[in-house]
Amino acid sequence: MSGEQKTVIKGNPSQYVKLNIGGSLHYTTIGTLTKHDTMLRAMFSGRMEVLTDSEGWILIDRCGKHFGAVLNFLRDGCVSLPDTCRETAELLAEAKYYCISELVQACEQALMKKEREAEPICRVPLITSPKEELLLISSTSKPVVKLLINRHNNKYSYTSTSDDNLLKNIELFDKLSLRFSGRVLFIKDVIGSSEICCWGFYGHGKKVAEVC
Known part of the structure; x- marks a missing residue:
């Protein structure tokens, strides 16, 4: 120049x-x-x-x-x-x-x-009591997806594909939680239910759908 x-x-x-x-x-x-x-x-x-x-x-x-x-x-x-x-x-x-x-x-x-010290890109709370579940769901402004897994439930007889189906649900939950963790709160429930595997969907603190 x-x-x-x-x-x-x-x-x-x-x-x-x-x-x-x-x-x-x-x-x-x-x-x-x-x-x-x-x-x-x-x-x-x-x-x-x-x-x-x-x-x-x-x-x-x-x-x-x-x-x-x-x-x-x-x-x-x-x-x-x-x-x-x-x-x-x-x-x-x-x-x-x-x-x-x-x-x-x-x-x-x-x-x-x-x-x-890097923060994990995704945190999935593990519910330890019904009170904790209620607090988590009611205190967030995000939609909530809950996966309930109860491998030891004896209500239903296991078939040869039961474990495989359970693992597929867990794998899907993990993939979704990694992809949408910034927009959706994902939680896991292992405290017990009459179901072996059940998905719960919540909005504004209320359950809007359930798939078992």
């Missing part, structure tokens, strides 16, 4: 410089940029040429979303990491680009911790 030129920056640590990181503007000192042994130290200690525009902004072709966090880490040696894995991974990519090894390590450790 017109007005852009390469130059070497080397000045007093207290000297301020203007940075344009992918359109995100920052104003900081050479002392901050050269405080740690990183690529930024090489850029602002005269070892590398930098690109500037006609207004004196130093241009770095990176996403500037996390550059504020990068600067805070350079200033303080620590920084609050993002809450989400996605943003932590984005910050990790910037830390790797600027060769900030301590920040790379902090991001990688945070991602490993988040992976170990």
Whole structure:
């Protein structure tokens, strides 16, 4: 672009410089940029040429979303990491680009911790009492699907396919709960009934259908 030129920056640590990181503007000192042994130290200690525009902004072709966090880490040696894995991974990519090894390590450790502590994508409550069932169904605004399974019920005689049919119902319930867990509350009931396997469907706290 017109007005852009390469130059070497080397000045007093207290000297301020203007940075344009992918359109995100920052104003900081050479002392901050050269405080740690990183690529930024090489850029602002005269070892590398930098690109500037006609207004004196130093241009770095990176996403500037996390550059504020990068600067805070350079200033303080620590920084609050993002809450989400996605943003932590984005910050990790910037830390790797600027060769900030301590920040790379902090991001990688945070991602490993988040992976170990990751919330399950689906939770299916297991009913332990009629009171608990009533509380679960009445306290949610979601529609409810309940699967009752009672393998030890002796009301009916088992056929050669009874266990197979029971397992198919359980498998279907598991697939549905994984797919629709965000919109539907799925619960399992094993506390006993006159049925071996029964599906219950609830809306607004009331049973609307049952299939046994």
